[in-house]
Amino acid sequence: MxxxxxxxxxxxxxxxxxxxxxxxxxxxxxxxxxxxxxxxxxxxxxxxxxxNAHARSLITRKTMMIGIVMRNIRNPFYSAVLEIFHNRLAALGYHLIFINSENEEIQEKEITQLLEYNVEGVIITDALLSSSASQKFNRNGIVVILFNRYTEKLESSAVFCDNYLAAKQIATYLVEMGHKSFAFISGPSDTSTTIDRLKGFKEVLDDRGISNLVIEPGNYTYESGFKAAQELITRNKNIDCIFCGNDIIALGVMDAIRVIGLKIPDDISVIGFDNIRMSEWPSYSLTTWEQPLEDMVDSTVELMLKEISDKSSEPQVIMMKGHLVVRTSVRQKK
Amino acid sequence: MxxxxxxxxxxxxxxxxxxxxxxxxxxxxxxxxxxxxxxxxxxxxxxxxxxNAHARSLITRKTMMIGIVMRNIRNPFYSAVLEIFHNRLAALGYHLIFINSENEEIQEKEITQLLEYNVEGVIITDALLSSSASQKFNRNGIVVILFNRYTEKLESSAVFCDNYLAAKQIATYLVEMGHKSFAFISGPSDTSTTIDRLKGFKEVLDDRGISNLVIEPGNYTYESGFKAAQELITRNKNIDCIFCGNDIIALGVMDAIRVIGLKIPDDISVIGFDNIRMSEWPSYSLTTWEQPLEDMVDSTVELMLKEISDKSSEPQVIMMKGHLVVRTSVRQKK
DNA sequence: TATTTTTTTGAATACGTATTCAAAAAAATA
DNA sequence: TATTTTTTTGAATACGTATTCAAAAAAATA
Structure with missing residues (x-):
C-alpha cells in the first residue's frame, strides 16, 4: 500500500x-x-x-520555512495578518510554520521547535519575546521581526504603527468633538501598543488640562471590553467617551453600553483601533484608527528577505502611520 | 556574526x-x-x-509535520478550528504547515509543497480536494482527512457534522414555531455542507407540503449574506424566516435586515449554523446549530494518528451530531 | 576468582539531495 | 582537418542525524 x-x-x-x-x-x-x-x-x-525538501535543505542550508508566532488568532485583526503574511510569503516560495502561543511570552519549547527546524526567519505578532529568546535566535542566525510590537532594547527588528502619534490624533479628535470626560480601556499593560497608545492619549489630555482620564484594564478581547465597559459605566456615570485599545475591545464595549440601555454615540462615544472588517458592519459602524495592514506586512516581508540575505545587518525599526476612519460611533457634542 | x-x-x-x-x-x-x-x-x-530536524527526519522517516489547508481563515469558525488543531497537535509534538488556499479547489502547487516537505498528514478544511490530488497524497503515503467536508467517492477520511439531520431539525423547529414562508442562503453549491443542509431542510418542508422555499446563493461570507438578504427581502416581501448556511452569513443577513428597517425576530426570524462566538454577542443573539468543534477536532486528530501508524487502514467517515442553541433571533409566531 | 550474561560504546553506514572537480563530449575557431 | 574553447556529464563527497553490528566494558552468576 x-x-x-x-x-x-x-x-x-x-x-x-x-x-x-x-x-x-x-x-x-x-x-x-x-x-x-x-x-x-x-x-x-x-x-x-x-x-525531498529536507535532504535538499541539508545541503543548501535554505529551508524556505518561516515561523509565525501568534497569540490571539481569534482576534480578526490577526486572522487577517496571518492570511496576508501567508499570501505574500507563499508567493515567494516560503512555507509558514504556524505557532499559536498560549502564553504572553513565547516559550522555550516553541523556540526550540523553530530552531530544530532551522526556520530562516520568525515573525512574532502579539506576543512578547524575552531578551534571552531573542539572543538565541540571533546566535542561530535566525532573523526575527516583531510585528505590531517592539522591545525597548532593540534586539530585533520591528514593524508597527506609530501608536503614540495615532493616539494623540485620536485624543485631539475627541477633544475637538466636544468631549469632556475620558476613559481608556487598555490591553496588557506590558505591551508596547498599550504603552504608546496610552502615552499619546494622556499627553494630549494633559496638555489641555484634562485630568479625569479613567483607565480600565483589558486584554485585547471582546470579553474584556464588555466587562470593562460595564464596570466603567456603573462606577463613572459621567464618562462621555471611551478610547478602546483595539477594535475587538470596542465591539465588546459597544455591546455592553447597549445592554445597559445607553445609546452610541448619543450617550457615549466609542473609538477603536485597527479598523478590522467588523468595525464597518452597520451594527457597529465604529470610528477607529486604520492600521495600514497590507503595507505593514509588505514592509515586514521585505525587511525579512533583506536580513535573511545579509545576516550582519543591524536591527531596524519601521514605523508606519495609518489614519482615522470616521464612522458614526463618535458624536459631535455641543 | x-x-x-x-x-x-x-x-x-x-x-x-x-x-x-x-x-x-x-x-x-x-x-x-x-x-x-x-x-x-x-x-x-x-x-x-x-x-537538526531535517537530518533526523531523513533517517527516521518521520517529519512530525502536518499540513493544514484552509480557504476562509477570516471566518471566525475557521480561526477557531486552526487554534484548536494547533493546540492539540502541538501537544503531541507535531508542527503545522499552514496553507491558505485561495481557490476553491486545492492547487497543484500547494500539493507539491506538502509532498516535498513529506508532511505525515494533511487536514483539509473548507476546501475541495480533487480525486487526482487525493490519489497523489495516497500514493505518497500521506494521510488526508477532510474536516467539515466530505467527498462522495470516499477516497479519504472525513470528519463532519451530520448536516442533513441538523438541517431537518432546524426546519422542524422553524415550522413548529409557526413560520410559513422560508428562505435558505447557501454556501457554494458544490460543497457537501451546502448540499446536505439544503437537502435536509427541503425534505422537511416537502413533507409538510410547504413548497415556497426560496434559495439564494451565497459563499459563506458576511458580505454574501448581506447582499443575499437585501435581494431576498426586496424581491420576496413575505419571507418570514431565513435559514443561513452558516453563522457568518447570518450576521450579514441580520445587519441587512436591520438596515432595511425590519426587526429581528418580529418581522423576520434568522437562524444560523456553527455557533461561532459572535453569535452570542448581544447585538446578534443568533439562534443557531452548534457544531461540536472540540470533539470534531479531537476525533480528527485521533483518526489521523491512527492512519499515520497504520497506513493500510481504509478511509473512515466520522459523523457527529451537534445541537440547537436557542437564542432570540427566532420568533414564536401565532 | 572464573565464567557467563548484560549493558554500553564506537565504527561504519544510510537517509536523499546539491555541489565540486576532473574527464568526456560537443562546439567554435584556426 | 587540427586545435582550442566551451559545455555537459558522472564519480565522489558532504550536509547532520539514527541505527546496525560487533567489540569492549561492566555486571551478574557460578
Whole structure:
C-alpha cells in the first residue's frame, strides 16, 4: 500500500543518467542538454518523483520555512495578518510554520521547535519575546521581526504603527468633538501598543488640562471590553467617551453600553483601533484608527528577505502611520 | 556574526565520546551510562546544540509535520478550528504547515509543497480536494482527512457534522414555531455542507407540503449574506424566516435586515449554523446549530494518528451530531 | 576468582539531495 | 582537418542525524 518514495537515484536509473544530472534538472541548473533534460523529466513524471525538501535543505542550508508566532488568532485583526503574511510569503516560495502561543511570552519549547527546524526567519505578532529568546535566535542566525510590537532594547527588528502619534490624533479628535470626560480601556499593560497608545492619549489630555482620564484594564478581547465597559459605566456615570485599545475591545464595549440601555454615540462615544472588517458592519459602524495592514506586512516581508540575505545587518525599526476612519460611533457634542 | 551551527559531532568531540552516543542521548535512547549522558548534556548546553530536524527526519522517516489547508481563515469558525488543531497537535509534538488556499479547489502547487516537505498528514478544511490530488497524497503515503467536508467517492477520511439531520431539525423547529414562508442562503453549491443542509431542510418542508422555499446563493461570507438578504427581502416581501448556511452569513443577513428597517425576530426570524462566538454577542443573539468543534477536532486528530501508524487502514467517515442553541433571533409566531 | 550474561560504546553506514572537480563530449575557431 | 574553447556529464563527497553490528566494558552468576 505505502509505496516507496522514489528518489533522484531511481529517476536517474530509469532515464539512464547519473543522479547528479537529475539533481541539476530539479535545482534549475541550466547546464543540462535538452535531450537528457527531457528524458529525465519523462522519467520523473512516470515515477511521480518529488525532490525531498529536507535532504535538499541539508545541503543548501535554505529551508524556505518561516515561523509565525501568534497569540490571539481569534482576534480578526490577526486572522487577517496571518492570511496576508501567508499570501505574500507563499508567493515567494516560503512555507509558514504556524505557532499559536498560549502564553504572553513565547516559550522555550516553541523556540526550540523553530530552531530544530532551522526556520530562516520568525515573525512574532502579539506576543512578547524575552531578551534571552531573542539572543538565541540571533546566535542561530535566525532573523526575527516583531510585528505590531517592539522591545525597548532593540534586539530585533520591528514593524508597527506609530501608536503614540495615532493616539494623540485620536485624543485631539475627541477633544475637538466636544468631549469632556475620558476613559481608556487598555490591553496588557506590558505591551508596547498599550504603552504608546496610552502615552499619546494622556499627553494630549494633559496638555489641555484634562485630568479625569479613567483607565480600565483589558486584554485585547471582546470579553474584556464588555466587562470593562460595564464596570466603567456603573462606577463613572459621567464618562462621555471611551478610547478602546483595539477594535475587538470596542465591539465588546459597544455591546455592553447597549445592554445597559445607553445609546452610541448619543450617550457615549466609542473609538477603536485597527479598523478590522467588523468595525464597518452597520451594527457597529465604529470610528477607529486604520492600521495600514497590507503595507505593514509588505514592509515586514521585505525587511525579512533583506536580513535573511545579509545576516550582519543591524536591527531596524519601521514605523508606519495609518489614519482615522470616521464612522458614526463618535458624536459631535455641543 | 552568523555563527556556525554546532552538530552532534561537535558535541561528541567536546564530551569525548562518539557521535553515535550523542545521538542516542538526544533520541531518548536509554542505553547510555549516566556518566556519559551528563557529559554530553553539559557539552550540548555549552554549545547550545539543537538537533537538526531535517537530518533526523531523513533517517527516521518521520517529519512530525502536518499540513493544514484552509480557504476562509477570516471566518471566525475557521480561526477557531486552526487554534484548536494547533493546540492539540502541538501537544503531541507535531508542527503545522499552514496553507491558505485561495481557490476553491486545492492547487497543484500547494500539493507539491506538502509532498516535498513529506508532511505525515494533511487536514483539509473548507476546501475541495480533487480525486487526482487525493490519489497523489495516497500514493505518497500521506494521510488526508477532510474536516467539515466530505467527498462522495470516499477516497479519504472525513470528519463532519451530520448536516442533513441538523438541517431537518432546524426546519422542524422553524415550522413548529409557526413560520410559513422560508428562505435558505447557501454556501457554494458544490460543497457537501451546502448540499446536505439544503437537502435536509427541503425534505422537511416537502413533507409538510410547504413548497415556497426560496434559495439564494451565497459563499459563506458576511458580505454574501448581506447582499443575499437585501435581494431576498426586496424581491420576496413575505419571507418570514431565513435559514443561513452558516453563522457568518447570518450576521450579514441580520445587519441587512436591520438596515432595511425590519426587526429581528418580529418581522423576520434568522437562524444560523456553527455557533461561532459572535453569535452570542448581544447585538446578534443568533439562534443557531452548534457544531461540536472540540470533539470534531479531537476525533480528527485521533483518526489521523491512527492512519499515520497504520497506513493500510481504509478511509473512515466520522459523523457527529451537534445541537440547537436557542437564542432570540427566532420568533414564536401565532 | 572464573565464567557467563548484560549493558554500553564506537565504527561504519544510510537517509536523499546539491555541489565540486576532473574527464568526456560537443562546439567554435584556426 | 587540427586545435582550442566551451559545455555537459558522472564519480565522489558532504550536509547532520539514527541505527546496525560487533567489540569492549561492566555486571551478574557460578
Amino acid at each position: 505505502n509505496k516507496k518514495n522514489y528518489t533522484s537515484q531511481d529517476v536517474a536509473e530509469l532515464a539512464g543518467v547519473s543522479q547528479s544530472t537529475v539533481s541539476r534538472v530539479f535545482a534549475g541548473n541550466t547546464n543540462v542538454s535538452e535531450k537528457k533534460r527531457k528524458k529525465i523529466l519523462d522519467a520523473a513524471e512516470k515515477l511521480e518523483y518529488q525532490p | 552568523n555563527k556556525k551551527n554546532y552538530t552532534s559531532q561537535d558535541v561528541a568531540e567536546l564530551a569525548g565520546v562518539s557521535q553515535s552516543t550523542v545521538s542516542r542521548v538526544f533520541a531518548g535512547n536509554t542505553n547510555v551510562s549516566e556518566k556519559k549522558r551528563k557529559k554530553i548534556l553539559d557539552a550540548a548546553e555549552k554549545l547550545e546544540y539543537q538537533p
